[in-house]
Amino acid sequence: MARLKKTIRNLLLIAVLLFLFMKLNGLYFSPVEALHTSERDLHYGPSEIIHSFDHGKSRYFLTRYQDMISCSPIDRFLGVFWRYGAGHGIENKKERPLFTSYRSKEEEWLIYGIRNDPSIVRVEIEVKNAEGETEIYSSDTFYEDMFYIMWEGENDSDVLFSEIFVGLKAYDDKGTVVYDSDFPI
Numbered sequence: 001m002a003r004l005k006k007t008i009r010n011l012l013l014i015a016v017l018l019f020l021f022m023k024l025n026g027l028y029f030s031p032v033e034a035l036h037t038s039e040r041d042l043h044y045g046p047s048e049i050i051h052s053f054d055h056g057k058s059r060y061f062l063t064r065y066q067d068m069i070s071c072s073p074i075d076r077f078l079g080v081f082w083r084y085g086a087g088h089g090i091e092n093k094k095e096r097p098l099f100t101s102y103r104s105k106e107e108e109w110l111i112y113g114i115r116n117d118p119s120i121v122r123v124e125i126e127v128k129n130a131e132g133e134t135e136i137y138s139s140d141t142f143y144e145d146m147f148y149i150m151w152e153g154e155n156d157s158d159v160l161f162s163e164i165f166v167g168l169k170a171y172d173d174k175g176t177v178v179y180d181s182d183f184p185i
Contacts, residue, residue, distance in 0.1 A: 026083055026084060027077060027081040027082065027083055028081065028082045028083075028084075029080065029081065029082070030082065031052075031059045031061075031074040031082040032049070032061075034074045034082040034083060034084040035047075035049075035061050035074055035084060037084060038072065038074075039072075039088075042088050044065065044068075044088050044089055045065045045089075046065070047063035047064060047065035047068075047070065047089065048063060048064050048065065049061050049062075049063050050062045050063060050064055050143045050144050050146050051143035051144075051146065055108070055150060056108070057075055057076045058073040058074060058075050058076065058105075059074045059076075059082070060072065060073050060074075060110070060148070062112060062143060062146045062148060063089070064089075064114075064144075064146070065089055067092050067094070068089030068090060068091050068092065069089055069090060069092055069099070069101070069112070069113070069114050069146065070088060070090065071101075071103065071110060071112040071148060072084070073105065092116070094116050095116075096116060096179070097115070097116055097117035097120060097170060097178055097179040098113060098114075098115050098116065098117065098120060098123065098168075098170045098178075098179045098181075099114050099116060100113030100168065101113060107152050107153060108150060108151075108152055109127070109150065109151050109152070109153055109164075110148060110149070111125055111148070111149050111150075111168075112146065112147065113146070113147060113148075114145050114146050114147075115142060115145045115147070115170070116145075117170075117178055117179070118145075119172040119173070119178060120170040120172060120178050120179065121140060121171060121172060121173045122138055122139070122140040122170070122171045123138060123139050123140075123147055123149065123168070123169070123170050123171075124136055124137070124138040124168070125137050125138070125149055125167070125168050125169075126165075126166035126167045126168075127151070127153065127164045127166055128164045128166060129153055129164075130153065134166055135151070135153075137151045166182075167180070167181065167182050168180075168181040169181075
């Protein structure tokens with residue numbers, strides 16, 4: 001009987017310590033739970049998850065809440081836990097045919113957005129690489145009008161998006177440019 005009591009006590013102690021470890025470090029077993037907790041902490045949401053995708057050790061969520069969009073990274077930690085990053089949104093400017101935003105993390109760049117003009121079928125971004133050459137990345141996949149384009153490139157804390165951004169174009173199904181922007185988002 002004493003052995004059973006010790007086992008129960010030790011299991012309860014482990015559960016309490018695990019709970020404290022998770023709470024103090026902002027860890028969750030589910031990436032969706034981490035996303036929604038992040039949003040609650042920022043007084044935003046809960047947002048509707050439109051699409052999620054994995055890249056590296058992170059899961060990204062394309063989300064919508066009222067007239068706002070976001071693409072939040074949720075990072076894997078110690079293999080089984082998830083830790084949230086930023087969960088805030090940016091207001092969609094519906095007067096633009098295409099509204100975009102961006103984020104960077106280490107050597108990864110991400111542009112995401114929403115098409116407000118349903119005739120847009122492809123989005124293309126031009127950026128400069130570390131050698132100063134122009135590279136083009138595109139996407140023709142939309143998730144309830146939202147999209148993302150991710151690429152890797154030089155990204156130290158001194159590089160601003162406006163320094164590498166060349167242009168953004170959106171095309172209709174005939175290949176006609178519907179939206180052309182030469183300013184960073």
